Amino acid sequence: MAFHYVARGVICDGNHILLVRAVGDNMTFLPGGHIEFGESAPVALARELFEEASISANVGEFIGAAENEWLLDGQPQAEINLLFEVETGLSHRDPVVSNETHLEFFWVPCKEIEQWNLFPESLRALVKQQQTPKQAFWGSGIPLKSV
Incomplete structure (x- = not known):
């Protein structure tokens, strides 16, 4: 099993949001x-945005978190995504x-987010709102299991 601790930015311009995907993949x-050990989210x-696309970012308010799990080559994967507003x-x-x-980056209209296979899937509702929620967002792609 692999665990991924990730920081992600909500980068918007008007009613468009910036997405990324692996070339040839259909998931965005x-x-x-x-996030590296000892590094704040x-x-x-900011480091990842600059490394991946030379984006100079002003990382703003914490929006919330989304968890997810999936299989990769038969191996369980899990992630926690910490989400931030970003001005660029x-x-x-x-x-x-x-x-x-x-990697490839592209802008999509927020209202069309369902067509772009955004993951974690729980983020689609957040993007459709086109505004930051008043309280921290929590999304989960992990099925609820009784203890």
């Missing part, structure tokens, strides 16, 4: 990446070029 994610997010000055009219050949 919010931009960000793994906002610092990790980017425009949805301008492409975001990846520094990593295996």
